[in-house]
Amino acid sequence: xxxDSNTIYVGTKPAMSYVLAVIxxxxxxxxxxxxxxxxxxxxxxxxxxxEIVRRKFLKNLKADKITIGTEELNREDGMxxxxxxxxxxxx
Amino acid sequence: xxxDSNTIYVGTKPAMSYVLAVIxxxxxxxxxxxxxxxxxxxxxxxxxxxEIVRRKFLKNLKADKITIGTEELNREDGMxxxxxxxxxxxx
Numbered sequence: 001x002x003x004d005s006n007t008i009y010v011g012t013k014p015a016m017s018y019v020l021a022v023i024x025x026x027x028x029x030x031x032x033x034x035x036x037x038x039x040x041x042x043x044x045x046x047x048x049x050x051e052i053v054r055r056k057f058l059k060n061l062k063a064d065k066i067t068i069g070t071e072e073l074n075r076e077d078g079m080x081x082x083x084x085x086x087x088x089x090x091x
Numbered sequence: 092x093x094x095d096s097n098t099i100y101v102g103t104k105p106a107m108s109y110v111l112a113v114i115x116x117x118x119x120x121x122x123x124x125x126x127x128x129x130x131x132x133x134x135x136x137x138x139x140x141x142e143i144v145r146r147k148f149l150k151n152l153k154a155d156k157i158t159i160g161t162e163e164l165n166r167e168d169g170m171x172x173x174x175x176x177x178x179x180x181x182x
Contacts, residue, residue, distance in 0.1 A: 044134045047174040051161045055172075066157040068178070070142045081146075083138040087159070 006031055010038035015048040022053045026061075026091060033064065036087040039071060043085040050087045064090040097122055101129035106139040113144050117152075117182065124155070127178040130162060134176040141178045155181040 008021050018036070025034045038046035054061050065088040073080045099112050109127070116125045129137035145152050156179040164171045 041132075041135055043138055044132055044174065047134055047159050047176055050159060051172075051174050055161060063159055066159065068138050068141060068154055068157065070146060081142075083135065083142050085138055 006033060007035045007037055010036055010042045010046040010049060012042065012045075015045050015052060018045065018049040019052050019057070022049065022089065023057055026058060033088055033090045036089065037084070038086075039084040040082045043083065046085055046087060050089060053089065058091065061089050061091055064088045097124060098126045098128055101127055101133045101137040101140060103133065103136075106136050106143060109136065109140040110143050110148070113140065113180065114148055117149060124179055124181045127180065128175065129177075130175040131173045134174065137176055137178060141180060144180065149182065152180050152182055155179045 006025055008018055008025070010018050022034050022036070025031050036046045036049055050063055054063070065086075067086045069084045069086075070081050071084050073082050097116060099109055099116070101109050113125050113127070116122050127137045127140055141154055145154070156177075158177045160175045160177075161172050162175050164173050
């Protein structure tokens with residue numbers, strides 16, 4: 001698992017914002033892997049981000065490990081389950 | 092890779108429709124794996140489907156292999172790239 005500093009939380013911004021964040025992380029030569037984490041609707045954006053980075057920018061990157069899970073969110077109207085996705089990008 | 096007959100294409104219906112489809116497939120004892128395929132916004136629904144099946148119904152299932160990719164869609168306004176996700180569920 002990557003260190004927290006190499007984890008990017010994907011939210012509601014356009015995929016390109018996260019693409020730039022991934023590229024910036026990999027600009028440090030000591031960074032070997034970056035983890036993309038998303039939940040709910042942002043899962044699609046996380047997959048878009050990984051695919052754009054791999055196809056257009058850092059073509060030697062691998063989606064080394066993809067894991068899915070569930071988180072319980074404590075909301076005003078009670079507990080809600082939300083799906084999560086993590087993509088570990090490795091060079 | 093699973094045979095096509097054990098592939099479920101996840102689209103715009105609620106996740107529960109696909110949960111039922113997965114359970115129905117696994118009701119045949121000879122079915123050892125089912126593949127969930129989705130693209131674009133439906134990716135989130137595919138993850139929801141896999142998580143609901145594993146957590147609420149078939150708890151011995153494993154998300155054996157998760158792969159991401161890109162498909163080129165030929166639309167009226169030109170080519171468009173869309174992300175894809177495949178989740179292989181195995182018992």
